[in-house]
Every structure is written in structure tokens, then in C-alpha cells.
Amino acid sequence: MQVKSEQVQTDITLYTLVNDNGMEVSCLNLGGVITKIMAPDRNNNIENVVLGFRNLDDYKQNPTYFGALIGRVAGRIQGSQFELDNEVYSLEANNEENHLHGGSHGFHAAIWDVAPFENADEVGLKLSHFSPDGEGGYPGNLQVNVTYTLNNKNELAISYQANSDHKTALTLTNHSYFNLSGNLKNDIKNHKVTLNSSKFVELDAELIPTGKQLSVENTVFDFQLGRQIIDGVKSDYDQNLNAGKGYDHYFLFDHTRPEQAIVEDQQSGRKLIVTTDQPGMVMYTSNSLDDSLELLEGPSKQHLGICLETQASPASLHHEGFPSVILNKDETYTAKTTFTFDVIK
Template sequence: MKIETHSIDGKWKRYTLINNNNMSIRFLDFGGIITEINVPDRNQQLENVVLGYRNYQHYENNTNFLGTIIGRVAGRIKDASFTLNNKTYMLEANNNTHHLHGGSKGFHQIIWKTKPFQTENTVGVTLTHRSHDGEGGYPGTVDVAVTYTLNNKNELIIDYFATSNKTTAFTLTNHSYFNLTGNLAQNIHNHVVTIDSDTFVELSEELIPTGKKLHVENTPFDFREGRKIADGINSTYSQNIMANNGYDHYFILNQRKQAVICIKDETSGRKLTVKTNQPGVVLYTANSSIDNLELEKGRSKQHLGVCLETQASPASLHHEGFPTIILKADATYKKQTVYTFGIEE
């Protein structure tokens, strides 16, 4: 196990976590951005399985949120506003008339304080930040800690911790785009995804939750027994078409199984399983906004990566019956998502 530290143009730090299996995770203190995850295929060939820019400076204008920590609120907030304790808070409208992923100066745009650590079986870094009252339009001074831990089970563990001195809206996620073919060898059409979810959230044409929850039965959103992402990309189902031929939807997790999400790639043999104590996940399949960017292994294109944004639901700010994102004053926000990389036998 070891940690390597490298300076990027004298302004950012890049950390590389390496375990005893030579699996490695590389990320920046800027935005907590995960730039590489190198894991073996069935032939023990190590390759990067997340999308990252070739030129690190492109992360400064990272409108696709590649690999970032997202906050204060992950997802879209309708009309860039919400009401809490009879007071309305106005946020930045950075996605048409709506608020997306904490705004243009959200957690993906800050330099986090970092503290590396190492034990016999783990290596990691804790990233911390204080977000002051009123920052981004949100109430409360929030102290945030996000810890990346790599162990010898080829697990990346992301722990999220926060407290606020005022009741506020808060839900974090990581926005890595996974492509298990390795080094972007192919698109994600044939990735087989399994999600333990009976219900997903209907979206409007502006990709804002309508307040209606739909059952997955007899739709391309039924991932309970596993299905290819291509099923949704090629579908004529209105919710797939609305998302520009793919998925950009929140699934409410059943939490009946230990591993609630799984992705498999037959060509490489790689498998990613995800465990989380978050109530749901946004499945996003890079439907449009990621065209023609200069990535580490070539130009980007539609459907080149898939995001698994484990989080609560911003729809809860405007609709009843959704997993809440309200963090009460002096309460503790404590969430964990574990990504396990393996080989399909």
C-alpha cells in the first residue's frame, strides 16, 4: 500500500492511492476530482475505467462534472429556489431556470484541504471544507469531510460527513463516469446494469422531477434482473427519449440486498458492485453534453460513460414522498458508498 503526491502547476495536489494488487486511484484536491481508477480485466491488464481529461487545466471549466464531489446539493433544484421554515432561498440558475449540482461555484470548484493516512490494509485521504452561511444561496455554515479509502479488496470507499449550524438543504455525491471496457475501448451500450429498485422518478422535458414516481415493471427502467444500457438508448419509451436517448433518472433503492447496484462488461470481464446507505441513485448515461472533449484516451462522444450518483432527492424540496435532503441544525450527515471492482467469473 502506498500514497504518491504530485504537484500540478504549483496550484493543485494530485494524490495516487495504490494497493497491493496494483489497483490505483488518482484524484485532485481541486474538486476532489477522481481522474483515474486503474483496475485489471480478466487477463490482469490494468486500465483506467473512468473518464478524465487529457489536459488537467480543462477541469477548471468542468461543466460535465467529470469525477467531482458534488455539493451542496447533487441534482437539479426546480426554479433554483426552495422554501425552508417559511423562508424562500434563491439559488443560482445555472441549468436553464434551474439550479444544478450546487451551482457554478459548488464543491466541484474548490480546493479542498487534504490529510493523507495509511494503515496496514488501507490508504486514503480525507478532504475537508467549510462552506459559509449564504454561500451559493444556501443557509448555514457547513463543515464537510469526504474520505477516499482504498483497500486490498479492490474497494474504493467514499465516506461523507457534515454538520451545519442551521437547518439547510444538503446531499452529496461523486460524479465519476465509469466505462469498464478500459481506456475507453468501447462505449457503454453493452454494459449490463442491475439496480435493486422498483420505482423511478418521472422527469419533465427540462429533466425536472414531476413529483410522480413510476413503477419499473414492463419498462426499460426495470434493472432488477439486469439489462443492457442499450435497451434505454434504443428505446421509444417517452422517458428515455426525454433524456436525449438514455437515462438521467433517480431510482429509489429497495435496500433489500447488500449490493444494490452492479455493472458488468462482458468484453473485459470487469464488474463493479456498489453498496450504499443512500436512499437512491441517479443513473446518467452521458446522453448529450459530453460530446467532443479531449479525454485522456481520445475524444469523447455520447454514451461513453455511466454515472452512479448515489444521493437523496432534491425533488423532496417541492414534492411529498421523496427521500429528504434536509439536514437539520447540529445534526450529522453521514453517508457511505463502496465501489468494489472485480472480475466476472
């Protein structure tokens, strides 16, 4: 078990967590971006299973949020504003008329303070960031701490903790795009996904929640027993078409199983298991990716990765009955999501 570090630019450092199985997780202090995850297939071939840029400078823009920590609020906030205690807070409109992923200067663009740690059973990084009152339009001075931990069970745990001196809106996530084929050999359309979810959130044409929670029954959103992504790509259901032929939807977890999501690639034999205490997850199947980005293994393309954005729901700022993103003054926000890299037995 070890942590390697390399200063790649004046203010940017690349850290690599290595476990005793040869699995590696690489991360930048810029945006807490996970640039690479090297994980074994069924034959113990270790290959990269996330999308990342070939050139470091592309992470400074990172319009796709590859691998980044997202905040203050992950997802879209309708009309770029919300109300708290009869006061309206206006945010940057960086996604048409709406606010997306904390704005253009969100946590994905911040230089985080990083403290590596190593012990016999695990290695990791403690990342911390201070967001001042009013940054991005959000109220409250906010201290955020995120810990990435890799152990010898091939588990990557991401733990979040935050405190604010003013009531505010907050839900954090990591925006890695997974592709279990290894080194982007194939797209993710044949990846099989199983979700512990019987409801998802309806979206309008701008990908803004309508306020309705829909049953997955008898739709291509029913992943309870497992389903391939291609079912949603080929579907003519308006919810898939709104998302750009695929999924970009919030699934509410039932929390009736230990694991909330499982992704499998039959060809490589890789399996990714997601456990989390979060109430739901946005599953995004990179519907809007085109061939304009230069990735480590070649050009980007549609449906090349799947994001598993565990979080609460920003729809709660405008609609009743959704998992809240409100953090009260002096309350501690905590969340944890674990990604286990396994193989299909």
C-alpha cells in the same frame, strides 16, 4: 499500499492511492476530482475505467463534472429555489431556470484540504471543505469532510460527513463516469446494469421531477434482473427521450439485497459492485456528451460513461414522499458508498 502526491500547479495537487494488487485511484484536491481509476480485467490487465480530461486546466471548468464531489445539493433544484421554515432561498440558475449540482461555484470547483493516510490494510485521503453561510444561496455555515479509502479487496469507499449551524439542504455524491471496457475502448451501451430498484422518478422535458414515482415493471427501467444500457438508448419511451436517449433518472433503492447496483462489461470481464446506505441513485448514461472534449484516451462522445450518483433526492424540496435532503442545525450528515472492482466469475 501507498499514497503518492505530485504538485501539478501552484495550488493543485494530484494524489494517487495504490493497493497491493496494482489498483490505483488518482484524485485532485480541486473538486476532489477522481481523474483515473486503474482496475484489472479478467486477465489482470490494469486499465483506466473512468472518464477524465487529458489537460489539467479542463478540470477548472469541468462542465460535465467528471469525477467531482458534488454539493451542496447533487441534482437539479426546480426553479432554483426552495423553502425552509417559511423562508424562501434563491439559488443560482445554472441549468436553464434550474439550479444544478450546487451551482457554478459548487464543491466541484473548490480547492479541498487533503490529508493522506496509510496503514497495513488501506490507504486514503481525508478531504475537508468549509462552505460559509449564504454561499450559492444556501443557508448555514457548513463543514464538510469526505474520505476516499482504497483497500486490498479493490474496494473504493467514499464516506461523507457534514455539519451546519443552520437548517439547510444537503445531499452529496461523487460524479465519476465509469467505463469498464478499459481505456475507453468501447462505449457503455453494452454494459449490463442490475439495480435493486422497483421504482424510478418521472422527469419532465427539462429533467425536473414531476413528483411521480413510477414502477419499473414492463419498462426499460426494470434493471432488477439485469439489462443492457442500449435498451434505453434505443427506446422510444418518453422518459428515455426526455433524457436524450438513455437514462438520467433517480432510482429508489429497495435495499433488499447487499448490493444496490452492479455494472458488468462482458468483453473485459470487469464488474463494478455498488453498496451504499443512500436511499437512491441517479443513473446518468452521458447522453449529452459530444465529441468536443479532449479525454485522456481520445475525444469524448455520447454514451461513453455511466454515472452512479448515490444520494437523496432534491425533488423532496418540492414534492412529498421523496428521500429528504434537509439537514437540521447541529445534526451530523453521514453517508457512505463503496465501489468494489471485481471480475465476472
